[in-house]
Amino acid sequence: MSEREIDDVTGVETTGHEWDGIKELNNPLPRWWLWTFYASVVFAIGYTIAFPAWPLISSATPGLLGYSSRADHAAEVAAAKAAQGKTLARIAQMPVGDILADQDLSRFASAGGNSLFKVYCSQCHGTGATGAVGYPNLNDDEWIWGGTIDDIYTTIAHGARSPSDTDTRYNLMPPFADGLLDTAQIGSVARYVASLSGIEGGEASPEGEQLFMDNCSSCHGESGQGMIEVGGPSLNDGIWLYEGSLAAIEAQIAQPQHGVMPAWLPRLGDEAVKQLAIYVHGLGGGQ
Amino acid sequence: MLSEPPTSQRYDVEPVNSKERRQSLYAPRTKIFPKRANGRFRQFKWLVMLITLGIYYITPWLRWDRGPYAPDQAVLVDLANRRFYFFFIEIWPQEFYYVAGLLVMAGLGLFLVTSTVGRAWCGYACPQTVWVDLFLAVEGFIEGDRNARIKLDKAPWTLGKLWKRISKHAIWILIGVATGGAWIFYFADAPSLIVDVVTLRAPLVAYVTIALLTSTTYIFGGLMREQVCTYMCPWPRIQGAMLDEHSLTVTYNGWRGEPRSRHAKKAIAENKPVGDCVDCNACVVVCPMGIDIRDGQQLECITCALCIDACDDVMDRLGKERGLISYATLADHEHNMALAMGTGKVVQPARIRDRLTGKLVDTIRLTDWRSVIRPRTIVYFIGWTAIGLGMLTALALRSPLSVSVLHDRNPLFVEMRDGAVSNGYDIKVLNMTPEPRTVTLSVEGLPGATLAVTDHPGTGPTSLELPLEPDKVMTLRAYVQVAPEALPEAQTRFIIGVASTDGAVRTQAETTFEVPEAK
Incomplete structure (x- = not known):
């Protein structure tokens, strides 16, 4: 519109826009608003000079103040590490059993162990430490290599069947199908083992018992109660590493599977292993 | 005969905004030089000012004995420890609904007052009104009443005018500092904080708060005055809906x-x-x-x-x-x-x-x-009283002990060697009294259960004595195990109870015991 139109009622100029007979008044912005707006623009320009802002091909302009959120994060991590330093030093010095006895230290270690567990252990043992087929559940009171705090510490530190550690927990069950027992004998001893914990299809035949005494009891104990010293799992309870069914027991006797856990001491260090041991011990089955 | 009545003087004054001369919203401010009034309402306003300012300045200095484990300040908002103390009442953050209730009461109270006596809040009790009144009194004391002030305002800058202006603004700023200064004492132990503030050892936030409230008091009370009410405050707009x-x-x-x-x-x-x-x-x-x-x-x-x-x-x-x-x-x-x-x-x-x-x-x-008593005001009053009584009742009946239980999600349950099933729980026991207390934590309504709490050797198979620190939360990691012969068929609800050893106070939380699905 070339001509300025003045609204009769208010005496204010209109913008010339009209919708269904409704016209928009051209009231000026409040001055404080306008100046705030200009100030924001000036501030924004200053901000983009002082702080990282304009995107370039591989990064962004660094800004005059040299601010970086990564550096902030690194500083915070360093501060947190420094704050933990004293406690971690005590953990490093004390035997793991004494740490467990100290209420404050054990709480600190358990919390640290929890986060370490989520990073390094949960892939096999699960985030709730419930394990899976072939990977032990750490919440229960069944311990292949012992459930005292020192036993747990040793197992984590040196691993199980770890090829890189000479002190690792090590044993091997022979594959009985390779000429040690025939198929009928394997079936008989498997049914006997199943009968120890009342698994469906179990049968405590004298033949099976004899075969068990001759071939299995040296590692698994005469009543199948397990032997922690040699890492022979107990066979007389409801907890099974490779499924508790007759078929699975037969398969494990014929061609046993063996899990491997790395030795964590060289990778994580003593303080971390101690914290993990405290955490795992506190999951409910520690002895 | 034709002269004006000798008893009434006519004042030469133009209202800043009137029916005849309606101002534009963008009009520059016209200075107002109110003359000092005398009479019943002026007396009443002095009294209200005395009471409200008295409450504001004196409250943080009142003491209230809560024993050796809690602060002895009668009114204290302890942000660092997340506690609010008000004489005999102590509120924890999760009980913040009491404050919400107070806000509802304040809202209803404002409705009640406004519908009966109009904008009495604005006229007498609003901090803006009270402080402007105080600032005007200072101005009148230094520069004199209306006519003297107008004269001084128009006068050229002389030493005398400069001196009057400087002393006026200095006193205003002092009042501002005292206002902001009093505010911080509600958030920390007042006697020790004032020593820290004076010796420059108080935390930065204390000085920032004082500076902020000093400037708002000085600017709102001294410089902006009526503009705060006319342009910034929502209440004049709401009054249209509140008054009838x-x-x-x-x-x-x-x-x-x-x-x-x-x-x-x-x-x-x-x-x-x-x-x-x-x-x-x-x-x-x-x-x-x-x-x-x-x-x-x-x-x-x-x-x-x-x-x-x-x-x-x-x-x-x-x-x-x-x-x-x-x-x-x-x-x-x-x-x-x-x-x-x-x-x-x-x-x-x-x-x-x-x-x-x-x-x-x-x-x-x-x-x-x-005119004060009519249905509308009665409804407001009943609502206001009901909320107040409800809150008082809730306050009187609340337990000084509290327990909350969180069942583990992963794993839901753990089978043990002997066929027993174990469930893990995170338990928090709150001792909301400023004294140490020994309580018994027990598992109830779950036959065959045993309780084991990490770090706390048990006293009985289903119960445990816990020493609680005063005014603190104790966090426990607990395992409840049920023997195989007593295992329930399915998920079972049971109770974790906490009772003081003398049996006077008891509280409980319901939770579940999970078992494996029947094979």
Whole structure:
């Protein structure tokens, strides 16, 4: 519109826009608003000079103040590490059993162990430490290599069947199908083992018992109660590493599977292993 | 004979915004120099100022003995430890609904007050009003009353003017510092904080708070004054919805004031009708908002009632009855106006006064205290009281012990070697008293269960004695195990109870025991 139109009622100029007979008044912005707006623009320009802002091909302009959120994060991590330093030093010095006895230290270690567990252990043992087929559940009171705090510490530190550690927990069950027992004998001893914990299809035949005494009891104990010293799992309870069914027991006797856990001491260090041991011990089955 | 009445002086004053001269929203501020008023309402306002400022400044210094484990400050908002102390009441963050309840009460209370006595909050108790009053008193003390202040404002800058201005602003800033200073004492132990503040050892946030409140007090109370009410505050806008025709407002009773006359005797001599208003502008000149109450109810009016004092004073001197400006309801005002105007368009004084005695006729309705009681205000009052009583009851019945239980999600349950099933729980036991306490934690309603708590060797198979620290939360990691022969068929609800060893206080939380699905 070339001509300025003045609204009769208010005496204010209109913008010339009209919708269904409704016209928009051209009231000026409040001055404080306008100046705030200009100030924001000036501030924004200053901000983009002082702080990282304009995107370039591989990064962004660094800004005059040299601010970086990564550096902030690194500083915070360093501060947190420094704050933990004293406690971690005590953990490093004390035997793991004494740490467990100290209420404050054990709480600190358990919390640290929890986060370490989520990073390094949960892939096999699960985030709730419930394990899976072939990977032990750490919440229960069944311990292949012992459930005292020192036993747990040793197992984590040196691993199980770890090829890189000479002190690792090590044993091997022979594959009985390779000429040690025939198929009928394997079936008989498997049914006997199943009968120890009342698994469906179990049968405590004298033949099976004899075969068990001759071939299995040296590692698994005469009543199948397990032997922690040699890492022979107990066979007389409801907890099974490779499924508790007759078929699975037969398969494990014929061609046993063996899990491997790395030795964590060289990778994580003593303080971390101690914290993990405290955490795992506190999951409910520690002895 | 033709001179003005000797008892009333006419003030040369122009209201900043009036019916005749409606200002644009963008108009620059007109300086207001309110004259000091004297009278009942002025006295009342001094009293309210004394009480409100007294409460504000003295409260943090009151002591309240809570024993050796809790602070002895009567009112304390302990943000660092997340506790709020109010005399005998201690509130934890999860009980913040009490504060929400107080806010609802404050809202309803404001409705109640506004619908009965109008903007009494604005006129007497609002911090903006109280501090502006205080700042005006300082200004009057240093620069004198209205005329002296106008003269000083127009005067050229001399040493004397400079000295007066500097001392005025210095005292204002001192009041601001005292205002901001008092605020921080609500958040920390006042006696030790004041030593820290003076010796510059207090935390930075204390100084920032003082600086911030000093500047807002100085700017709002000293420099902006009525503009805060007119332009910044939402309440003048809300009053339209809150007031009704039975609410008390400061009212110019035009039915007896009109036609106003500056030269009453001359007018009487000329046999013209003359109302009680002598148009002396005393009501305008005392108004801190700079308005003319004779324009009727308006957004700017904070109902401070100083114009009532000013007008009563003039009426006394003229020998007329008080109350030309008074607290009245709109309904009464309109009734009286209709009576005074009859069928005409102007007020006729003859219609409201007895010809012989000169007294007001009986049909005039003078507002009295009865206007306060009506259904609307009663409903507000009942609501306000009900919430207050409800909160008091809840406060009296709340347990000083509390327990919350979180069942593990992963794993839901763990099977043990002997076939027993174990469930893990995170338990929090809250001791909300400022004394150490020994409690018994027990598992109830779950046959065959045993309880094991990490770090706390048990005293019994299903219960455990716990020493609780005063005013603290104890976090426990607990395992509940049920023997295979007692295992429930499915998920079972049971109770974890916490009771003080003397049995006086008890609380509990319900949770579940999970078992493997039947094979």
